[in-house]
Amino acid sequence: MLPGGRDRVRIESLLRYPDWLLKLRYKWFARFWEAERGWEYKKYSVVFQGRDILEIGSGLGYDGIKYSASATSYTYAELNLVQVDFLKRITAIYNRTNMGFEYMEDPTAHVFPKQYSGFYAHGVLHHVPFDLAKQEFENIDKYLAPGAYCVFLMYPKERWVAAGSPDFSAFGNSTDGGCPWTEYYDLEKMQQLVGSKYKLVDVSKWGHQSIEFVNYEFVKVV
Ligand SMILES: C[S@@+](CC[C@H](N)C(=O)[O-])C[C@H]1O[C@@H](n2cnc3c(N)ncnc32)[C@H](O)[C@@H]1O
Numbered sequence: 001m002l003p004g005g006r007d008r009v010r011i012e013s014l015l016r017y018p019d020w021l022l023k024l025r026y027k028w029f030a031r032f033w034e035a036e037r038g039w040e041y042k043k044y045s046v047v048f049q050g051r052d053i054l055e056i057g058s059g060l061g062y063d064g065i066k067y068s069a070s071a072t073s074y075t076y077a078e079l080n081l082v083q084v085d086f087l088k089r090i091t092a093i094y095n096r097t098n099m100g101f102e103y104m105e106d107p108t109a110h111v112f113p114k115q116y117s118g119f120y121a122h123g124v125l126h127h128v129p130f131d132l133a134k135q136e137f138e139n140i141d142k143y144l145a146p147g148a149y150c151v152f153l154m155y156p157k158e159r160w161v162a163a164g165s166p167d168f169s170a171f172g173n174s175t176d177g178g179c180p181w182t183e184y185y186d187l188e189k190m191q192q193l194v195g196s197k198y199k200l201v202d203v204s205k206w207g208h209q210s211i212e213f214v215n216y217e218f219v220k221v222v
Contacts, residue, residue, distance in 0.1 A: 011060075011082050015089065023093050026060070033062045039206070040215070041066045044120070047149055047217075054116040054143065056107070056136075057124030061087045068096050071118070075100030079107065108135040112143040119150040123213075125193070126154045126183045127172070133183075134193055141197070141220075148220040150198065154185035158211035190216045197222050 009029070014022060034041070040063075049070040058064055058076035060083075068074035068091070076087045076099070084103045091099045104110040119140065125133040144150070155175060160166070163174045172179030185193070187203065198218040207213040 011086050015082070015086060019093050022090070026090060026093075029060070030062050030065075036207075037063070044151060045070045047151075048118050048120075051118040051149065052114070052116045053118040053120060054112065054140070055120040055122070056104075056140070057121060057127075058083070058087060059123075061090055063120065063122055064099075065091065065094055065096070067120070068098055071098065073098045073100060075102060075112075075116070077102040077104050077107075077110070077112075079104055108132065108139055110139060112140075115143055115145045117145050117148050119144055119148055122151070122153040125152065126185060127176075127179060127181055129168070129181060130183060130189070130193070137193055138195075141195070144220050146220055146222055150194070150218045150220065152185075152190065152216045152218075154190065154214050154216065155182060156205055156211055156214040157184040157186045158205075160184035162211060185214065185216070187216070194218055 014025065017025065044067060048067045050072055052073045053067060053071045054075045054077060055064055056077045058078055061076060064074050064076055064087075074096070076084070078084050078087065081103055084101050088101055100113070102110065102112060125136065128136070159175070160171060163171060166174070168181055168183050171184075172182035175182045187200070191200065197220055199221045200216065201219050202215070202217040204215045205211065205213070206215070
């Protein structure tokens with residue numbers, strides 16, 4: 001199940017729809033993201049233009065549908081095969097021909113087929129314990145070329161404090177209803193995650209009361 005606007009949707013049932021109906025429902029769900037993420041779509045469509053982008057934790061692929069229109073190539077990497085099937089189906093319906101798809105059985109050791117010049121993890125790495133997220137990014141780092149532009153959406157510390165500073169095993173309940181693990185990321189922790197090869201270029205706090213989300217943007221310098 002994945003969030004799609006205010007609804008929750010079972011992917012297996014979406015996959016049974018004919019193309020025309022699937023596209024109709026997908027566009028309906030996408031309206032919610034357009035409203036919430038419009039500023040990101042404007043900014044990152046330009047930033048990712050002409051780059052080979054790797055996105056981990058692509059969900060239903062809404063963001064990649066936008067960014068693949070200007071990127072040279074766009075690769076979705078997910079943990080669930082059914083999501084990969086969905087991503088293949090929806091991008092074919094949108095006639096995207098520059099897509100890659102990676103099913104990661106072990107995200108800390110996955111072998112990617114090429115080097116990338118951009119990276120996008122939107123609401124993903126904060127859902128696993130820090131040590132695991134670090135191992136996953138250390139593996140991804142092997143596939144990011146110098147100059148790679150990297151965007152991470154995380155939850156800011158202020159959101160965790162506003163929730164009463166809960167244990168990370170409980171924080172997910174307030175952020176993503178039933179999610180078993182959510183951590184906050186302040187700048188210090190974020191820099192620890194990516195390491196010294198990555199230079200911070202921008203930080204944007206946004207969403208409800210500007211404490212709902214934080215986007216950290218880095219460039220790989222070596
Ligand atoms: C909250 S959803 C975010 C989806 C999408 N990026 C968005 O912004 O709407 C998290 C997604 O990340 C995937 N995921 C969770 N943990 C992951 C990990 N450690 N590495 C890669 N993907 C992960 C899940 O399967 C899910 O599709």
